[in-house]
Amino acid sequence: MSKRPKRGVPEGLWLRCLGCNNAIFRKEAEKLQNVCPQCDYHFYVSARDRLTQLLDDGTFEEWDESLRPSDPLEFKDKKRYAEKLKDEQQRTSLLDAALTGHGMIRARRVAIGVTDSAFFMGSMGSVVGERLTRLAERATEQRLPLIIVSASGGGARMHEGILSLMQMAKVSAALARYDAANGLFISVLTNPTMGGVAASFASLGDVVIAEPKALIGFAGPRTIKATIKIELPKGFQTSEFLLEHGYIDRIVHRAKLKSEIARLIDYCGK
Numbered sequence: 573m574s575k576r577p578k579r580g581v582p583e584g585l586w587l588r589c590l591g592c593n594n595a596i597f598r599k600e601a602e603k604l605q606n607v608c609p610q611c612d613y614h615f616y617v618s619a620r621d622r623l624t625q626l627l628d629d630g631t632f633e634e635w636d637e638s639l640r641p642s643d644p645l646e647f648k649d650k651k652r653y654a655e656k657l658k659d660e661q662q663r664t665s666l667l668d669a670a671l672t673g674h675g676m677i678r679a680r681r682v683a684i685g686v687t688d689s690a691f692f693m694g695s696m697g698s699v700v701g702e703r704l705t706r707l708a709e710r711a712t713e714q715r716l717p718l719i720i721v722s723a724s725g726g727g728a729r730m731h732e733g734i735l736s737l738m739q740m741a742k743v744s745a746a747l748a749r750y751d752a753a754n755g756l757f758i759s760v761l762t763n764p765t766m767g768g769v770a771a772s773f774a775s776l777g778d779v780v781i782a783e784p785k786a787l788i789g790f791a792g793p794r795t796i797k798a799t800i801k802i803e804l805p806k807g808f809q810t811s812e813f814l815l816e817h818g819y820i821d822r823i824v825h826r827a828k829l830k831s832e833i834a835r836l837i838d839y840c841g842k
């Protein structure tokens with residue numbers, strides 16, 4: 573759908589699979605929604621492509637599409653945050669790291685939000701937090717099932733300081749009100765879901781689904797190892813490990829994700 577180069581799936585006829593290291597015919601992987609035909613490795617999917625994969629054709633209507641990030645702290649490291657934002661926007665054709673709106677999943681109307689790890693690692697700045705909060709509030713008002721697909725390696729966006737950090741509490745509070753109104757929130761964790769995103773809305777689903785072999789956690793393994801100074805268990809912070817330890821409810825292959833969400837909505841009577 574989008575014309576920009578896909579991260580994790582370099583341009584060209586062939587691509588090297590990050591799972592099995594085989595050369596994969598790109599078209600073949602794309603036909604499988606960016607999954608490796610040989611080892612089932614789930615490649616990166618942009619937020620727009622994810623919406624195309626999950627929603628019935630032409631049913632998506634975006635909410636709050638004009639919300640755009642600003643630079644209230646005038647943050648600067650090697651480069652100004654304001655300039656970095658422009659670069660990311662141009663590169664990804666997104667205004668910020670989340671898209672929200674409503675659409676149909678096999679003829680069931682849902683409120684849906686998706687984060688995109690290509691935009692500032694999918695980190696949660698003020699706009700991501702505000703879009704997701706409004707999404708949860710509209711889902712509450714309109715009594716819609718709520719789906720949020722997380723692809724966020726960055727957690728809170730440090731360039732916005734405390735304004736980013738407070739989004740975790742803000743989105744979580746909106747989700748608590750949605751829950752009190754008996755809403756059904758299905759959280760889908762994809763590779764990667766880390767930091768403040770994992771520590772807030774992504775973990776708050778009534779049902780938490782993960783794609784196979786996704787990296788899910790709070791701090792990265794190196795940081796944890798350096799802090800607690802013990803060997804971490806094998807496969808730590810993968811979907812499979814987290815399923816075994818009860819952190820997520822099930823692992824669903826990308827090809828079955830749409831049907832599985834539709835089934836869950838019916839099962840929960842929403």
Ligand SMILES: [Zn+2]
Nearest residue numbers: 589592608611
């Ligand atoms: Zn592979």
